[in-house]
Each structure stands twice: as structure tokens, then as C-alpha cells.
Amino acid sequence: MSKTKDNEAPPVIEINAEWCKGCSICIEYCPQDVLALENGIAVVVNLDDCNRCQLCDYRCPDYAITVK
Amino acid sequence: MDNFDYTTFLREKKFPLIWCAGCGHGIIMKAILRAVGRVGWDQNDTVMVSGIGCSSRMPGYVDMNTLHTTHGRAIPFATGVKMANPDLHVIVITGDGDATAIGGNHFIHAARRNIDLTVVLLNNTIYGMTGGQVSPTTPRGKKASTASFGNVEAPFNISGLAQAAGASFVARGTAYGAVQLSKYIEKGLLKKGLSVIEAMSPCPTVFGRRNKMKSPVEMYDELRDQSVPVKKAATMSEVELEDKIVTGVLTDVDKPEYTAEYAKLIAKLGGSA
Amino acid sequence: MPVTKRNPRVRVMTGNEACAEAALAAGLKFFGGYPITPSSEIAEELSTKLPASGGKFIQMEDEIAAMGSVIGASLAGAKSMTATSGPGFSLKQENIGYACLTEVPCVIVNVMRGGPSTGLPTMPQQSDVMQARWGTHGDHPIIVLVPQSVAETVELTIRAFHLTEKYRIPVILLMDETVGHISEKITLPDPAEVKIYERQKPTVSPDEYLPYKHTESDIPEMASFGTGYRFHVTGLCHDQTGFPTNDPVEIEKQMLRINRKLERYRDDIIEVETAGDADAEIGVFAYGSTARSAKRAMLMAQEKGIKVSFLRPRTMWPFPDREVLAMGEAVKKIVVPEMNLGQVAHEIEWAVRGKAEVVKVNKINGEPISPIEILAAIEKAVQ
Ligand SMILES: Cc1ncc(C[n+]2csc(CCOP(=O)(O)OP(=O)(O)O)c2C)c(N)n1
Numbered sequence: 001m002s003k004t005k006d007n008e009a010p011p012v013i014e015i016n017a018e019w020c021k022g023c024s025i026c027i028e029y030c031p032q033d034v035l036a037l038e039n040g041i042a043v044v045v046n047l048d049d050c051n052r053c054q055l056c057d058y059r060c061p062d063y064a065i066t067v068k
Numbered sequence: 069m070d071n072f073d074y075t076t077f078l079r080e081k082k083f084p085l086i087w088c089a090g091c092g093h094g095i096i097m098k099a100i101l102r103a104v105g106r107v108g109w110d111q112n113d114t115v116m117v118s119g120i121g122c123s124s125r126m127p128g129y130v131d132m133n134t135l136h137t138t139h140g141r142a143i144p145f146a147t148g149v150k151m152a153n154p155d156l157h158v159i160v161i162t163g164d165g166d167a168t169a170i171g172g173n174h175f176i177h178a179a180r181r182n183i184d185l186t187v188v189l190l191n192n193t194i195y196g197m198t199g200g201q202v203s204p205t206t207p208r209g210k211k212a213s214t215a216s217f218g219n220v221e222a223p224f225n226i227s228g229l230a231q232a233a234g235a236s237f238v239a240r241g242t243a244y245g246a247v248q249l250s251k252y253i254e255k256g257l258l259k260k261g262l263s264v265i266e267a268m269s270p271c272p273t274v275f276g277r278r279n280k281m282k283s284p285v286e287m288y289d290e291l292r293d294q295s296v297p298v299k300k301a302a303t304m305s306e307v308e309l310e311d312k313i314v315t316g317v318l319t320d321v322d323k324p325e326y327t328a329e330y331a332k333l334i335a336k337l338g339g340s341a
Numbered sequence: 342m343p344v345t346k347r348n349p350r351v352r353v354m355t356g357n358e359a360c361a362e363a364a365l366a367a368g369l370k371f372f373g374g375y376p377i378t379p380s381s382e383i384a385e386e387l388s389t390k391l392p393a394s395g396g397k398f399i400q401m402e403d404e405i406a407a408m409g410s411v412i413g414a415s416l417a418g419a420k421s422m423t424a425t426s427g428p429g430f431s432l433k434q435e436n437i438g439y440a441c442l443t444e445v446p447c448v449i450v451n452v453m454r455g456g457p458s459t460g461l462p463t464m465p466q467q468s469d470v471m472q473a474r475w476g477t478h479g480d481h482p483i484i485v486l487v488p489q490s491v492a493e494t495v496e497l498t499i500r501a502f503h504l505t506e507k508y509r510i511p512v513i514l515l516m517d518e519t520v521g522h523i524s525e526k527i528t529l530p531d532p533a534e535v536k537i538y539e540r541q542k543p544t545v546s547p548d549e550y551l552p553y554k555h556t557e558s559d560i561p562e563m564a565s566f567g568t569g570y571r572f573h574v575t576g577l578c579h580d581q582t583g584f585p586t587n588d589p590v591e592i593e594k595q596m597l598r599i600n601r602k603l604e605r606y607r608d609d610i611i612e613v614e615t616a617g618d619a620d621a622e623i624g625v626f627a628y629g630s631t632a633r634s635a636k637r638a639m640l641m642a643q644e645k646g647i648k649v650s651f652l653r654p655r656t657m658w659p660f661p662d663r664e665v666l667a668m669g670e671a672v673k674k675i676v677v678p679e680m681n682l683g684q685v686a687h688e689i690e691w692a693v694r695g696k697a698e699v700v701k702v703n704k705i706n707g708e709p710i711s712p713i714e715i716l717a718a719i720e721k722a723v724q
């Protein structure tokens with residue numbers, strides 16, 4: 001089930017591949033398993049489940065991921 | 069959920085950050101910037117002062133008035149800035165070695181004076197920049213490049229030190245608990261007096277690897293498992309609290325602040341600044 | 342009956358008190374210090390007078406902190422100073438180097454006592470002349486002024502602020518214990534009449550501002566924190582933007598620029614006093630309180646028919662090498678009395694390039710060098 005309310009636009013997750021160092025922190029602590037590591041860079045694999053908690057953003061040491 | 073825009077406070081041209089993959093310092097920098105954003109400080113009126121170390125590289129990335137000083141001496145430089153212009157907001161960025169080994173004297177005296185600085189102390193329990201030597205906060209038994217057989221010394225309790233020395237605000241948070249950490253920092257920014265926010269920061273590269281933690285995530289897991297909120301800690305015994313990290317606001321008191329007291333002295337003497 | 346009006350600025354005071362008064366007249370706004378004999382009176386005076394004039398005084402927890410606070414205050418726009426002596430001067434060195442590299446104006450007073458270590462706290466030596474020049478690591482520019490009297494302490498304290506603000510080079514006022522503690526009658530300057538150079542503020546907008554720009558003058562414009570110019574200051578080698586750089590070309594360019602200021606502006610920075618006979622065979626070079634004994638010795642020698650010339654630096658560093666060479670070319674021998682084992686004599690030997698013999702007169706037992714002792718050296722030199 002999508003976590004986005006019907007009247008809301010879906011979340012926009014931006015990942016800056018230039019800055020991402022592939023530490024996996026965002027991936028491991030995402031409560032919804034939205035993210036994964038591909039070739040050493042974080043990628044979105046399950047946008048539908050994102051609940052916009054922004055924990056990935058808070059915990060990314062490298063300013064490589066933002067959620068809007 | 070908020071729409072905080074880091075870019076206002078970043079010198080993006082200097083990115084990517086110098087820090088290693090998974091280093092907690094970047095997370096703590098975010099917690100600081102979000103806190104500054106919430107209190108609404110103008111970056112023109114805000115000064116970020118640091119010493120030397122991985123942690124102290126932070127000001128280079130932050131679009132404020134920034135001052136990267138000598139090892140251990142951020143607090144004295146910041147004291148001069150704040151005294152010369154008390155209207156400026158002054159944030160000090162320092163490491164466990166920077167603030168409590170070489171700079172220990174300045175740290176306790178700033179707390180005693182209760183001068184209005186916000187000190188964010190990034191505690192990674194190791195000397196990161198110089199390659200993993202033992203620090204005053206390295207836990208007993210942990211390995212360092214100058215403690216190959218495990219540290220035989222007792223570590224400092226940094227927050228306890230700040231409390232005992234007279235800081236008016238002391239809190240401890242972690243890079244894992246980044247949301248709460250940012251809230252503690254916000255309180256510290258608003259406090260008139262010396263605020264110390266001890267922020268536990270994993271160093272995967274020179275601490276983790278040497279101490280059998282293979283990935284950054286393992287270190288964050290450990291931080292999570294060790295953290296005990298201050299209220300819960302009050303119900304636990306000393307033995308239970310061994311190896312635990314007590315998080316939360318530990319001290320929050322109002323007492324005379326140094327630059328305000330000095331301004332009163334100037335007024336009494338009829339001087340005008 | 343005529344009423345004699347006393348000029349309130351004519352006073353009897355020590356060199357240390359005069360230094361504090363002169364700093365205030367020069368516009369001092371921040372002093373960070375730590376007590377140490379024989380400099381403490383400077384801090385004591387300023388602890389009462391600075392706040393009364395709207396400035397700030399702080400006694401820090403040590404000299405390292407004091408020096409750091411001075412640099413921070415200067416970056417926030419305040420004319421800043423610290424004062425210390427021997428052991429404290431050693432502690433300040435790392436942060437003095439920081440001020441040299443980052444070109445932060447500040448005045449450091451060192452009232453020299455006997456050293457090394459705790460040495461002779463209450464007795465004079467001139468033992469830190471080389472440390473004042475080379476105390477911190479790395480090639481760096483520094484200006485060192487050496488007053489010989491209370492009156493000259495006033496002049497050179499004001500000049501120290503003038504030079505540091507003008508060139509963005511830290512200035513050390515190197516007094517000896519005798520100058521710091523001797524009481525003399527002087528006329529204090531009228532602060533309204535003290536004109537010193539104010540640091541050059543940016544003439545460009547924050548967007549265009551480069552804190553370490555290569556300019557025609559070699560002296561970058563200096564913004565203060567809190568004025569809208571959000572610049573970065575670091576003790577790492579930096580480029581024009583102020584951020585660290587590893588580019589060998591830019592590192593060299595910046596290092597040469599900061600060091601070049603000394604040579605380029607030497608004629609404005611260096612001041613010497615010359616006296617004596619133009620056709621002398623013996624020269625005397627002396628500085629600080631020792632210069633007063635030396636001048637007396639010169640007069641005594643002249644009474645005995647010996648022709649003597651006299652050279653006294655008010656600026657010790659950069660070294661007045663051309664002035665010394667000129668003396669070396671005119672005389673056969675240069676007598677150099679100093680309360681150390683010959684620190685400046687070596688510099689003179691280098692400067693005169695074999696044109697004259699250097700005769701050292703040294704004393705390190707805490708007693709000043711008397712005119713008689715210098716006279717004896719002069720008499721021996723003419724034989
Ligand atoms: C006077 C001086 N001594 C030693 C050093 C070398 N040094 C640089 S950083 C550092 C330790 C930094 O450790 P910490 O403050 O814990 O910061 P971290 O790098 O772990 O963030 C040391 C010893 C120095 N720069 N200056």
C-alpha cells in the first residue's frame with residue numbers, strides 16, 4: 001500500500017551520485033525499505049512505500065539524499 | 069517532515085566533504101544547520117570557529133563567518149570574537165582530542181565563565197585526523213594506533229566535565245539520533261551562556277576498523293543500542309549504565325553570562341562601546 | 342601672580358604603565374592577557390581603563406588562550422593587544438604564527454626578563470631578540486620594535502598599532518625589564534591627535550571580495566566578521582579565497598607575498614637613531630635600555646678624545662642591515678653591548694660582511710650593562 005495520501009503529490013527523493021559515498025546508512029535505517037545500494041551508490045527502489053520521514057536525509061553524512 | 073534547505077548554509081563548491089564514508093561528522097553538521105535554520109539566525113551574524121581535526125574541518129563547508137584556528141584553541145579565538153562583538157552568534161566546533169586533551173584548559177574555563185558560545189563537541193573517541201591515536205575519551209580496552217593492546221587509561225565523561233565546570237547548558241546526543249541531536253543543539257543555540265552539546269560521532273575508518281566493526285552501519289547500530297535517554301538512566305544502576313551513552317538535556321540552568329556581565333561593568337564605569 | 346597650569350598629560354610613570362596608556366590612545370579595544378612578571382602592570386592598568394573607555398579586557402586561562410582571543414577579537418574588528426614575558430612569550434608562539442599566516446593585525450608586548458625557562462623574573466635581559474624574530478615555526482613576516490625609554494615606549498606602542506593595521510603583520514613591542522619598570526617623566530599624547538592607519542576595509546561588494554587577493558600593494562583588504570563578508574580564515578596555506586589549497590604555484594605566490602611585505606616596505610617600517618662622529622673609527626650598536634648606557638659610554642669616550650659613532654634601532658626586525666653596513670663601511674670596529682650572549686652581534690657580523698670587526702659586550706647575570714663596561718670595550722677596541 002502506498003504511504004502517500006491520495007490528495008498529496010508523491011515524495012520526491014533526490015540522490016546526488018557525485019556526493020554519495022555509499023555508506024549504506026540511509027538504506028539500513030529506512031523504515032520502509034525504499035532504498036538500496038547499486039554500484040556503490042544509493043538508489044530508490046520502492047518510492048511508493050516512502051512515508052517522507054526524512055530519516056535518510058537526517059542521517060546521510062554527505063548531503064547526498066533529500067526528500068520533498 | 070520539513071522543507072529545510074541546507075543549500076542556504078552550504079558552500080557547495082567545496083563539496084564533496086573531506087570526511088570518510090559513514091563518518092558521523094557530516095550528520096552532526098546537518099543537525100547544526102537545521103538548528104540554526106530553526107532559530108532563524110542570519111548567517112552574516114553567525115560565526116563558526118573550530119580547532120584542528122577532522123571535526124574542525126566543518127567551517128570550511130558552512131557559509132557563515134568561519135574561522136579554522138589552531139589545535140585545541142577554538143574556544144579562546146571564539147571568546148575574542150564574542151567579546152569584541154557580542155552581537156555575533158558564535159558556534160564552536162571541536163573534537164574530543166581538540167577540546168579535552170590539548171584544549172582542555174580552555175574548555176573548562178569557558179564553562180566557568182559561562183560565556184555565550186555554543187560548543188558542539190564531536191566525540192568519536194579517537195584522533196581521526198592523525199590516524200587513530202588514543203584520545204581522552206577512548207573507552208578502556210579499545211584499540212588505537214598508540215594503544216595496540218587496548219587502552220589502559222580511563223576516559224573522560226565530557227558532559228560531566230562541562231557540567232562540573234559550570235556550563236549553563238549541557239546535552240548529549242548521537243549521530244544516530246540526529247533528529248533529537250538537532251533539538252538539543254537548537255536549545256543550546258538559544259541559551260544565553262556556555263552550551264555544550266556532546267555529539268557522539270562514529271569514526272568508521274580509524275576507530276571502527278581497528279575495533280572490529282566492519283561497516284559504518286555496525287557503528288551506528290552500536291550507538292543506537294548503547295543510547296539510554298536521561299530519564300531512563302535515572303532508574304538504572306551504575307553497573308547497568310557502564311558502556312551506555314546517556315542522551316538528552318543534562319543541564320539547563322540560568323546563570324550570569326560573561327559578556328552581559330561585562331557590558332554591565334562598562335555601563336557602570338560610564339564607558340560606551 | 343601667574344598661575345602655573347599643570348598639564349595633566351605630563352606624568353611620571355613606568356614603561357609598562359606608559360605602554361597601556363599609549364595603547365588606549367591608539368584606539369585599543371581588546372586586551373587578552375595572562376599575568377607574568379615583569380609585564381603584569383600592563384594588564385592591570387588595562388583591566389580598569391579599557392572597560393572605562395568601552396573596550397574589553399579579559400584575563401585568559403593561559404598565554405596560548407590570550408593570544409587566540411586577541412586574534413579572534415581583531416577578526417571581529419577590534420584593535421587588539423596582549424602582553425607577556427619570557428615563558429608566556431614561548432607559549433604564544435604557535436598562535437603568533439597563525440596571525441602571521443592569516444595576516445591578522447595585533448600587537449604583542451614582550452617585557453623581556455632573564456631566560457631560558459623561569460630564569461630571572463624580575464631582572465633584565467635582552468634574551469628574546471631572536472625568538473621575537475624566529476619564535477614560531479615557518480618562514481613568516483613579523484615586525485619587532487625596541488624602545489629604550491618610557492617616552493619611547495609611548496611612541497613605539499602607538500607605532501606598533503599603526504604598522505600592524507597598515508601592513509597586516511603582527512607587531513611585537515620588545516621591551517626589556519628596565520624599560521618596563523623604570524619611572525620617567527613623560528608627556529602623554531592627546532588621543533585626539535594620535536593619527537594611526539586604520540586597516541583597509543573592503544572596497545568591493547561581498548560577492549567580489551577575496552580576503553587574500555594578490556593586489557598591487559601586496560596588502561589585501563580586510564573585512565571584519567559580521568559585516569556581510571562571509572569569508573573563511575584558516576591556518577592552512579590558502580589561496581586568494583581564503584580556503585586551503587595544495588596548489589604549489591598558489592602556495593608559493595601567497596607565501597612570497599606575505600613575506601615580501603617586509604622588504605618592500607622596509608624603509609617605512611625601519612627606524613634608527615644615529616649619533617656621534619662622522620669620522621669615527623669605532624661604532625657602537627645598541628638597543629633597548631642598553632642603548633642608554635651605550636650612549637653615555639660614547640660621550641665618555643669622546644671626552645677622552647676617541648671618535649665614536651652610534652647606531653640604535655627603534656625597529657629591530659626587519660633588521661636595519663643597510664644602516665649597519667653603512668656603519669661597518671665607515672668604522673673599523675663595531676662594539677655591540679647586549680644583555681644576552683650576542684644574539685644581535687651575529688646578525689651584525691652578517692650585515693657588515695667583513696667590513697668591520699664586531700666586538701661583543703655581553704652580560705646575562707641579570708645586571709644591566711654599565712657605561713663603564715662599554716667604555717672599557719671601546720677603549721680596548723681603539724688600541
Ligand atoms: C599543536 C598541535 N599538535 C598536534 C597536532 C596534530 N593533530 C591534528 S588533529 C589531532 C587530533 C584530532 O583529534 P580530535 O580532536 O578528536 O578530532 P577528530 O579528528 O577525531 O575529529 C592532532 C593530534 C596539531 N595539529 N597541532
Ligand code: SF4
Binds near residue numbers: 030
Ligand atoms: S523519507 Fe523515510 S521512508 Fe522515505 S526513503 Fe527516506 S527514510 Fe525511507
Ligand code: SF4
Binds near residue numbers: 015019022059063
Ligand atoms: S547515506 Fe548518503 S552517502 Fe550514504 S549511501 Fe545513503 S545517500 Fe549515499
Ligand code: SF4
Binds near residue numbers: 086090091196274
Ligand atoms: S578518519 Fe574518522 S573522523 Fe576522520 S573523516 Fe574519517 S571517519 Fe571521520
